[in-house]
Amino acid sequence: MPRAAVGVVVALLWCAALIGGGAGAGQDLAADTAALLAFRDAVGPRLPWASSSSSPCGWRGVRCDAGGGRVVALQLPGAKLVGRVPTGTVGNLTALRTLSLRSNALSGGIPVDIGNCGELRALYLQGNQLAGEVPEGFFSLLLLQRLDLSRNRITGSISPEFNKLRRLATLYLENNGLNGTLPADLDLPKLQLFNVSNNDQLTGAVPASLAGKPASAFSGTGLCGGPLSPCTNTSPPSPSPSPSPPIPPPPAASQDSKSSKLSGGAIAGIAVGAAAALLVALAVIVLLCFKRGRRKEGRPADVDEDASPxxxxxxxxxxxxxxxxxxxxxxxxxxxxxxxxxxxxxxxxxxxxxxxxxxxxxxxxxxxxxxxxxxxxxxxxxxxxxxxxxxxxxxxxxxxxxxxxxxxxxxxxxxxxxxxxxxxxxxxxxxxxxxVGAGALSSLLHGGGGAVRRARLGFTSRARIALAAARGVAFIHGAGSSHGNIKSSNIVVNRTHDGAYVTDHGLAQLLGAAVPLKRVTGYRAPEVSDLRRASREADVYSFGVVLLEMLTGRPPANAVPGFDGVDLPQWVRAVVHEEWTAEVFDASIADEAHAEEEMMRLLKLAVECTEQRPERRPTMAEVAARIEHIVDTVIRNADVDDFDSVSQ
The missing domain is CATH 3.30.200.20 (Phosphorylase Kinase; domain 1)
Incomplete structure (x- = not known):
């Protein structure tokens, strides 16, 4: 065949391959679209997805790859999804890398065909009503790095098959109905964050690979060992191979034995000792009474010991x-x-x-x-x-x-x-x-504050509250002092949820040395060992944790009764490092598209405030100035969005 003819054939074959590949990509996107529409019809009829659209890539919560050929992310936190996720929906999104359906009302089991999503890196299903055991196909997600199934109704034991997920860095299973024991040979070499707390049917020993995790990761369970109290061997002793001969009774003691009863001299010695001890006790009592009377006579008239405080x-x-x-x-x-x-x-x-x-x-x-x-x-x-x-x-x-x-x-x-x-x-x-104010920020974020209930705080409200608190702390620093105990329960929010007051400033320095701290909360800077000497840099760290708390909706460790909490700076850095930044934000603000950029800027500021090295943290004056700019921008963007919606 002439060379020219060969060239023509090769070109035709190349074009055919391109056309076939394009058709295949179009078919894949069409299949993804069909799966998404089936998902919408099953659990999210309120989703504003148009069936007539040629591509799902612009739908709310849907993200496609760079070429627009496949759906790679489905993120619908707090989207009012209700019901059972059927097979043939999420399981057909085979190019999916991120799936977030957290904070909804999904029920039934985890879709059994979830294992078809072999490209999945992050799976967030926390805060639903999912029940049953983890399906077997789940353990074929070999690329999975982040898994959060907390706050569901998952039952069954924790399978040794988790060892197949070698890339897993986050495993949250708390607040479920898991039972049995943790696999003794559990080995997840990249695991950083782990929690199985509040699964009261979990028993047995904490595996050696998890012994370095904090005790809070296992609270509310029947587990032992590792960071918890040591396990006790409750199994009965093994029987002896042959019965032991009966122990013969001791020989009767002779009446003249010196060990059978006390001698007269010993009895006399005991009596003398008891009398001496009694005299000493009486002398101490008389001395104490005398000193007490002297103190009352010399006490100033403005202190009355007998009066009720x-x-x-x-x-x-x-x-x-x-x-x-x-x-x-x-x-x-x-x-x-x-x-x-x-x-x-x-x-x-x-x-x-x-x-x-x-x-x-x-x-x-x-x-x-x-x-x-x-x-x-x-x-x-x-x-x-x-x-x-x-x-x-x-x-x-x-x-x-x-x-x-x-x-x-x-x-x-x-x-x-x-x-x-x-x-x-x-x-x-x-x-x-x-x-002042209507309630503590902690109660508005997490509930549990008596008459104050958890409130729906949008990002703009949170940013304004952060700005007011930052200005208060910056003023304290400008006066040459430090707060010493910054936390969300010491920030009181006003009734319109657009301002705040800082409370309890200076009390840690006043009483910190005299009042023992029972537990270290997640607000304290790593360099602080004496609260009386808490520096302004330590205040900045604590304020940064508050910012993270406001953005994520999660309380820090040991901060809110009834919540286990997490090491917020560590958790946020781990998530952001893996580029799943959208999963950081509280579900109630995650869908505020007009504020997405400002949320990221505030998150970056919070991360800077919680730097491990104090000298790398910004000053509170700088923090307040940057938050002020964020607030101005988000308000301006909201006004533009309102104008556009009215003009349309």
Whole structure:
């Protein structure tokens, strides 16, 4: 065949291959489209996916590859999906790399054909009602790196087949109905984040490969060993190969044996010793009584040991009305009669009140922390509402306490809760401030705050709250101080959810040395060992954790009762490192398209604030300035979106 003819044949074959490949790609995208529409009809009839569209690549939550030939991501967090995911839907998206259906109401089991998605790297199904066991085909997802099945109704045991998923870096299975034991030979070499907490039917020993994980990853289970208490061997001892001969009874002791009974000399010695011990005890009691009497005679008139502490009445604020203190009248009046009284700082209040007025106030508990308990007290007739902080018992001198409170009261800023008065006695210490805001940020994000319920906070509201808090902390730093205990429960949000007040500033330095910290929360900077010396850089770290909490909707470790929490900086860095950044954000803000860029900018700022090395963190003044720019941009974008929607 002539060379020219050969060239023509090769060119024709090449064109045919290209046409065939293009047709195949078109068929694959058509198959993906059909699978998505079947998925919509089954669980998401409200999804705005147009059946007449030529391509699904522009649909909400759908992302295609660079050539637009295959669907590689389906991300529908909090999209009000309801029901069972049938086979032939998600399982037919064979090029899928990311699947996120978290925070919906999906039921039934995990689709049995999920194993067809061999390209899957990230699977997020947490926060649904999925039940049953993990299907066998699941373990063919050999490229899977991130798996979150938490907060479902998954049952059965944790299969040794998980060992096939060699690339798995995140495995979250908490808050399910798993049972049995963890595989003793569990070996996932790249595993970084792991949690099986609150599966109360899990028993046995923690595998050696998981012994380095935190105890919180196994809380609420019957597991033992590793970071938990040691396992006890409850199995019965193995029987002896041959019966042992009966133990012969001891020979009867002779009456003249020295060991059969005590001699007269021994008895006399015991009696003398007991008498001596009794005399010593009586002498100690007399000495203590004498010293107690001397202390009472020399004590100033303003301290009465027999009087009931004033804060006992304030502490009874879980009831509707606060009962009158049982202290003697002289303890509740003025210093003219030698009594302690409420001391106002910065002038008298607009609505006059005194200690006796507080004792008659109706009150409720707002929160409890390691430094004390906070109450909302409504004065008689509703004349005013104040916040009362009952500090934990701490041996601090009155002069030191008074001077420190005066310094705290001198800090006045629109984003700081103003301190108005204090009460000091040897046993009780109270701080009274204006009652501001509608509830703590922690309660609005996670619930569980008494009358304050979890709120639907959009990104704009969260950014504005962050800006107000940042300005308050920046003001404290500008005055040469540090806060020392920044956390979401110390940020009070206003009623319109567009501003906030910072509370409890300076209390960690005031009482930190005297009040032991029972557990280290996820807010504390890694370099902090003494709360009295918490630096401004440590404040920046804690504020960065709060930003991560606001963006992710997840509480830090040991921060919120009823939540296990995670090491937020570590978790976010792990997820972002694997380029699954969209999975970081709380489901309630993840779909705010107009704010996507600003959410990423705030996330980047939060990561900078939580740098391990203090000198690499920005200052709070810089943090406030950058958040202000983010807020301005997101508000401007929202206004443009509103204008466009009206113009159409």
């Amino acid at each position: 004033v804060s006992v009445t304030v502490a009874r604020t879980d009831k509707v009305e606060v009962k009158r203190s049982r202290s003697r009248p002289s303890q509740q009046t003025t210093t003219a009669s030698g009594a302690k009284k409420l001391v106002f700082v910065g002038g008298e209040p607009d609505v006059p009140y005194d200690l006796d007025t507080l004792l008659h106030a109706s009150a409720e508990v707002l929160g409890k922390g390691w430094l004390g308990t906070t109450y909302r007290a409504t004065l008689e007739g509703g004349a005013a509402v104040v916040a009362v902080k009952r500090l934990r018992e701490a041996p601090i001198a009155e002069r030191e306490f008074r001077d420190s409170v005066a310094e705290l009261a001198a800090l006045r800023h629109e984003n700081l809760a103003p301190l108005r008065a204090y009460f000091y006695s040897r046993d009780e210490k109270l701080l009274v401030s204006d009652f």
